[in-house]
Amino acid sequence: MNTIPAYEIVPDSPEHSDAVEALYDDVFGPGRFAKTAERLREGNTKIADASLLAVDSDGVTGVVRVWPVKVGEGGRAAFLGPIAVAERRRGNGVAFKLMERAIGVCREQGYAAVILVGDHEYYERFGFHPAGEGRFLLPGPVDQKRVLIRDLSDRAAKLKGELSVPR
Numbered sequence: 001m002n003t004i005p006a007y008e009i010v011p012d013s014p015e016h017s018d019a020v021e022a023l024y025d026d027v028f029g030p031g032r033f034a035k036t037a038e039r040l041r042e043g044n045t046k047i048a049d050a051s052l053l054a055v056d057s058d059g060v061t062g063v064v065r066v067w068p069v070k071v072g073e074g075g076r077a078a079f080l081g082p083i084a085v086a087e088r089r090r091g092n093g094v095a096f097k098l099m100e101r102a103i104g105v106c107r108e109q110g111y112a113a114v115i116l117v118g119d120h121e122y123y124e125r126f127g128f129h130p131a132g133e134g135r136f137l138l139p140g141p142v143d144q145k146r147v148l149i150r151d152l153s154d155r156a157a158k159l160k161g162e163l164s165v166p167r
Ligand SMILES: CC(C)(COP(=O)(O)OP(=O)(O)OC[C@H]1O[C@@H](n2cnc3c(N)ncnc32)[C@H](O)[C@@H]1OP(=O)(O)O)[C@@H](O)C(=O)NCCC(=O)NCCS
Pocket: 027, 082, 083, 084, 085, 086, 089, 090, 091, 092, 093, 094, 095, 096, 097, 117, 118, 119, 121, 122
């Protein structure tokens, strides 16, 4: 018998923001705001349709957020993260569903690529590969081996340079 309670994937919305912050705090702790990737989220506006929640009868159980970033002078890409799933829900494919859907929306919206900072071992299942030493510069220190890209079109090959919040 399947004892895993049902959940649904819904768009991230303000009504859930406290629950999302609580989940991020549980999973990453308060140190999360110090991460370099956070500098690309501050003052930025999420890509609404690509930012998603998994919700079950206990509330928000998973979240992925995706942000637009400027790449170099004229490039544009989606920047994914953080993704988090409540411990009680892990290993049930929740993150897989959130990732697949978020990447699909980025493709539909014409983004050339999705970029993130994370473990290649985990993200390679979604088609991410290391971007290459020094290809993307982030607004702070980052382990370049963890800077990953998932190409969504041929235009991805042209992306290179500093990542920044679109103004
Ligand atoms: C990573 C995370 C989002 C995955 O959520 P999930 O819903 O359990 O993911 P899924 O069920 O789709 O996939 C689980 C699989 O991913 C693997 N996995 C999880 N984290 C991994 C990592 N860092 N490296 C490699 N594999 C990893 C699990 O071992 C499991 O493997 P299996 O399918 O062979 O059993 C969740 O574990 C989490 O919130 N972790 C803490 C926050 C975090 O690390 N976020 C990513 C920041 S880079």
